[in-house]
Amino acid sequence: MAANPLVSIVGVDWGTTHRRAYAITGDGACAREISDSDGALACKGRFPAALDVALQALDVHGTGVVLAGMVGSALGWHEVPYVDSSVPVQDLAAHAMRVPDAAPGVSAIIIPGYRVRNAQGVPDVMRGEETQLLGAWALGHRSGWFVLPGTHSKWVELHEGRVVQLRTYMTGELFDLLSKHGTVAAAAGGVAPVWDETAFAEGVKAAGHHALSHQIFSVRARVVCKDMAASSTTAYLSGLLIGTELKDVLQGSAGTGPQGTFKLLGSPQLAAHYQTAAQHLGLSFDILDAKAAFVAAVHHIHLNWKPL
Amino acid sequence: MAANPLVSIVGVDWGTTHRRAYAITGDGACAREISDSDGALACKGRFPAALDVALQALDVHGTGVVLAGMVGSALGWHEVPYVDSSVPVQDLAAHAMRVPDAAPGVSAIIIPGYRVRNAQGVPDVMRGEETQLLGAWALGHRSGWFVLPGTHSKWVELHEGRVVQLRTYMTGELFDLLSKHGTVAAAAGGVAPVWDETAFAEGVKAAGHHALSHQIFSVRARVVCKDMAASSTTAYLSGLLIGTELKDVLQGSAGTGPQGTFKLLGSPQLAAHYQTAAQHLGLSFDILDAKAAFVAAVHHIHLNWKPL
Numbered sequence: 001m002a003a004n005p006l007v008s009i010v011g012v013d014w015g016t017t018h019r020r021a022y023a024i025t026g027d028g029a030c031a032r033e034i035s036d037s038d039g040a041l042a043c044k045g046r047f048p049a050a051l052d053v054a055l056q057a058l059d060v061h062g063t064g065v066v067l068a069g070m071v072g073s074a075l076g077w078h079e080v081p082y083v084d085s086s087v088p089v090q091d092l093a094a095h096a097m098r099v100p101d102a103a104p105g106v107s108a109i110i111i112p113g114y115r116v117r118n119a120q121g122v123p124d125v126m127r128g129e130e131t132q133l134l135g136a137w138a139l140g141h142r143s144g145w146f147v148l149p150g151t152h153s154k155w156v157e158l159h160e161g162r163v164v165q166l167r168t169y170m171t172g173e174l175f176d177l178l179s180k181h182g183t184v185a186a187a188a189g190g191v192a193p194v195w196d197e198t199a200f201a202e203g204v205k206a207a208g209h210h211a212l213s214h215q216i217f218s219v220r221a222r223v224v225c226k227d228m229a230a231s232s233t234t235a236y237l238s239g240l241l242i243g244t245e246l247k248d249v250l251q252g253s254a255g256t257g258p259q260g261t262f263k264l265l266g267s268p269q270l271a272a273h274y275q276t277a278a279q280h281l282g283l284s285f286d287i288l289d290a291k292a293a294f295v296a297a298v299h300h301i302h303l304n305w306k307p308l
Numbered sequence: 309m310a311a312n313p314l315v316s317i318v319g320v321d322w323g324t325t326h327r328r329a330y331a332i333t334g335d336g337a338c339a340r341e342i343s344d345s346d347g348a349l350a351c352k353g354r355f356p357a358a359l360d361v362a363l364q365a366l367d368v369h370g371t372g373v374v375l376a377g378m379v380g381s382a383l384g385w386h387e388v389p390y391v392d393s394s395v396p397v398q399d400l401a402a403h404a405m406r407v408p409d410a411a412p413g414v415s416a417i418i419i420p421g422y423r424v425r426n427a428q429g430v431p432d433v434m435r436g437e438e439t440q441l442l443g444a445w446a447l448g449h450r451s452g453w454f455v456l457p458g459t460h461s462k463w464v465e466l467h468e469g470r471v472v473q474l475r476t477y478m479t480g481e482l483f484d485l486l487s488k489h490g491t492v493a494a495a496a497g498g499v500a501p502v503w504d505e506t507a508f509a510e511g512v513k514a515a516g517h518h519a520l521s522h523q524i525f526s527v528r529a530r531v532v533c534k535d536m537a538a539s540s541t542t543a544y545l546s547g548l549l550i551g552t553e554l555k556d557v558l559q560g561s562a563g564t565g566p567q568g569t570f571k572l573l574g575s576p577q578l579a580a581h582y583q584t585a586a587q588h589l590g591l592s593f594d595i596l597d598a599k600a601a602f603v604a605a606v607h608h609i610h611l612n613w614k615p616l
Binding site for chain 1: 335378382426428430431432433460466475476477479481482484485486489490491514516518519521522523524525528529530533535541549552553555556571594
């Protein structure tokens, strides 16, 4: 029996460097949540205890636990094999791994990630985002393009819960690398960046005209030629990188097309940038709450996957 | 009078971190050369003396000196305004800046770089490469696409010495950044890289199917999915980046086309990689000797620009 009878299940979004854990009631509400920096890397060698700490912090005992994210990678607790696109998101829990070494009384599963190959046979992978997508599906968003922006921005095309396409864009990581090192960082000249909406829009519009390895150099060229202030390089680079994602996805998506609506699962700050970029291209996003989606996914698993 | 009567002019390719200086005879041969790490950054505040040291090392006194490269940038000795594409390479010396503060008896000019805007109005710039191109022109290579590979790979389309297009690709810099930091470096797993020709070819072939910010992630995805050994990530990344340049240039070059021959000015090692990449795309490069081109450019200026 759960010590707190309201809580039916716990979900943990356990990433590389951070984790969030949610105590979820029988009607799918989030009763309590915690967030800490006990990511998969930090928990090496002490995963059972690390999970127990989270459950105690949530004041939960004896419920099932659903784990998602890098906790299921080679760097995590147990490596769970990826599933491929033959498994729709609503069936993910059937492919979960039961954790054999959780603390006594804890019944936990790890949700698998996806490995999806494109038309050229090149693979792409995700871990954690599949559970967000299951949540979107449970909330009624079952088809179309979804973007989960971040360090590694994931673009996923779903058709009734089936993953049709998966593409990772290293937008956040490239932004971070280029802002700290090399020519682009030097072009900023140590000046404090200001959020220049015009420069952001110019970056979005310029994106995709040529290869990114060329266009990134235009950050420097525009400053050298006095087309842009050094303080605006950050906004322009952000526009270039986000615009590149949008145009690359649009290019191969005749069905979705410029009239289509995309769905975004992410933080309000990133959502605002993507929304602005989309508007410059005549597109719009439905913004879905990332936490609500994760909670809905775990609730769906609780209702539908009896063995847990 | 020159102390060594054979030497008629000196050329210095003065980059950000390195420089090469050549003593050139009246018939255009290179009599002596030096190479050191007294690049423009290192010489701040002591350019006159730094030039004198080079001339003494070459045992040259009283000749004219042609300087090219970042020595003419805001970080250099004197900032020389860029010329635009209305000035053909064979007329560059007419737009050179005479150095007002060289050591007594030294008559030196700095060759300007180019600023060229593309069809969208976005600028690109080069300093130093224009002198290599003048040399190629002087050696009879006057039209077509030229690539000068390196940290910032320059692609230049010339038509009878006029710069039609200029595009910088940050190939070398991105290769260096991604090999040292972040997800791609981690995918290499600290394993010593081997030069895997098959992985290089796969990178070249994959390039251009999607935006580079997506394709770079495939380095990790391929390793995670065991499509590629960790030791091959370097070769695959190199293939992706070089292939991206080639395909991006081909895409907008109907006139040059896949049947065309490109000209490459660069080191033998980089030339070999570009030649291999080109072969995978059914293209070929004429390889021009970068030193011979620079020497030919300075000799051309000596013969044609009387005031020096």
